[in-house]
Amino acid sequence: MTAFDPASEASESDSPPPPPEVAEPGLALEFALEPGTAQRLSRHPVIASHRAGRSRGGAEELIWLDSAKGALAEDGLALEAPQRGPRRLLRSLPDSALPAMPGCPAVEEAVLKLPDATLVPVAAFSGRRSQIPLALAEGPVTATLRLGKLRAVADEAPIARLLLRGPAEAVLALARQLTADLPLLPATVSLPEAGRALARGEAPRPRWLGAPDLGQARTVEEAFLAALGQLLEVMLHHAPLCRAEAGPEGVHQLRVALRRLRSVLKVLRPALRGSPAEEFDQGLKALADKLGPARDWDVFLLGQGAAVAEAFPGDKRLAALLKAAEARRQAAYAALRQALDGPGFRLLVLHGLGLLLLRPWRAPQPEGEKPRLLPETPLGEFAAPLLDRRWAKLAAAGEEIAAHGPEALHEMRLDAKRLRYAAELFAPLWPGKPARRFLRRLAALQEALGLANDAAVARALVASLGGTVPGWAVGAVEGWAAARARPARKHALEAWANLKLAPAFWPEV
Template structure:
């Protein structure tokens, strides 16, 4: 696998260093111009880079049949054509940064093909001797063109032993905006031609139906959710609406849940460090999402109930200022080196599998390692049983629960909901869908009560910045909402108990 139009050169030295790895990264044109002078590159170069013009054309049938199948025909400046898979199959494991795969036995398209988009620019190849081993670096920089639009693009391909590739990528990402691209160049060209956003390679929860073992499921889930985070990160900015932050936060929560779910089989310092980085990012996402929910919920209700009331307008203005500040802080975090390092840590988990580095002669470690090869349905059913019983115990006599006790029920419902969603493809059918709907209804009803508590806290945090009357009015609205939320939660609990678990053994 390689960048479009790029044949990565073989490295004799790498043959003894370990399996070859190719990873593709996107960076902005200004950073691409600085790349050859970066200390990590300059100190490792084994000679002058070799540059050449690079011109590519991507083709499809008039009705876009190849794009629908996740494919594209790429034509080099010499007229040679090849078929690329630009959208990975949904049931296949995915490692972010994997270049498009060349299909050697692809069927010919049914119908005449026409140009969709093109790239023109320069290709520069560099042989690097990094501290971890040799790396072949290929930089592609130029313009992506369609009939009605064009924009600058740059891609960097790194090929070598995984430790060498990840080590070099980490040093570059410390200073440069270097991340795996969330779309192949051919897909970006198609989207540019159509005036739309590139299709995400992964979205929503991972589908683990095809994962035979616990370890394969863990790898599939991490790769899927890392890609989701990469897709959503650019949308977490002011002016883009609340959906990007919401989906980014959901994806991050799913990923943290995956790490907890599979902890009995895969643990260790690397996973703990990665989870700590995810938590730090969650702490940045939280304020932006909380203010979005407040302004779109309780804040909107206040404005509708009391139009023209200056004290309410003052409260909402102060809340909007806090929301904007939270977004600015979040954007700075996502544009900074910590997020890039976090993504590379995730790639390291996928490529190195550090949970396999334990000492197998220790009885507890031998048992844990054996669980990696356990059949996924057996592992999933045992875990879901355990969490279901915890939820039932926490919700016993729920009618008498205080607000604090209901909050604990909400947390247990959330701890069950994410793995239930994760493992749902193992038990497809109406019973599973019904259980998921009722569990989601319970969590949402309990979440409404929690949102009310958060809203009170947010309003209180505004302090003297808003009139006390407006604070009191907001708290009154919040209190009224909490009563309705409690009734909904009790009803949702009863319906969930009637449904019962849907997995085998539950």
């Protein structure tokens, strides 16, 4: 890109710039919020009730530099040049070797490593930075608000960030109070990464995606923290994409992340029993219930609904059914969007952050309570027996797979799904070809059973449309779904036979 000079367009202010930020002890969490909301933040009743002194603020200009080929960005770094003070090398993407921490701001690298090339400006932030000292019962918090614009050569965008620093209990308490009526969520993109993406005209790179890798976890607690942090990040990344006009991928990936996280909670529950982890799981289930209808209608309209329409092109009866189905899909997405934009989702994320930061399972066990598994239990000792139990349950169901009806096949699919999530979670403990083979064949079984289940779901969906659509169209779709279920059953039998030939990849218990 062509170099530009952000300083030539710097905003003017009569106020001196605020003092440089100092890394205070305690927690630092960065939240994203709408610029319009940020303008009213200093007058918010929660902020006003906790003020512990005068605010300090002024104009701020930050410029991010890189080599012409983006060598720093490739390594997840950005060189930040403030209007005053020394340059800082920041980690704009988290270190993949460290556990994920939602809302973690860009942190300074200890060693300055610059590419052997001329550095050019990539993007800049121009605006104001305000610091508000606050006092809560849990401890003091410094709220730093940045409000302004990200600017690049050919584009600019408004942006607002709120950084809360202080003891973890105090930061979380303040965030919970604010999220009751403010659209405040942990930031999933650092300011320098947002600037880089703006300059390139592309979406910011996600910090974390996919299933957690527990290969470095030594204990049950380390595994839980690593999985929880990453899956919270994945949830936050996909939640904004859950819109009807954006297509099905956001809902699908958010649902997968929720299922993985709920699986983590269930798998590791013996070490966390009695903690708020169980309450958190209930919140995840409530959100999953909102995702279900949107995903079901997506699958139907893109799968069997589209296939039947293609087989009977121009049929007005099928067109009426598909129109009614699309209306249901839109309604399901609207209900989901309302849930994701409301305080319930924000509090759910903060609940997960509270588990991650406060680790309530470490509290002393009440006298007389049945002893529970310690979080310090070695992960391998915990994982192998659990995988054995889940594999034995699936194997018992598989013995009668040829005689199973739709309900039994559905239950077997759930058993396969539970084993797959646990096996994916723990496979990095025993890497190699046996683990890859087992997971590949287990995924094939789950997919084949899923196709059979999709047919049952499709019949239930069209039946729910009732008398609002022509009966012939309902019958056509139900017949199509029934016909599709037969080959799916055959594929499930073949997949089960292949899976039985794959030896377990975990040690014998």
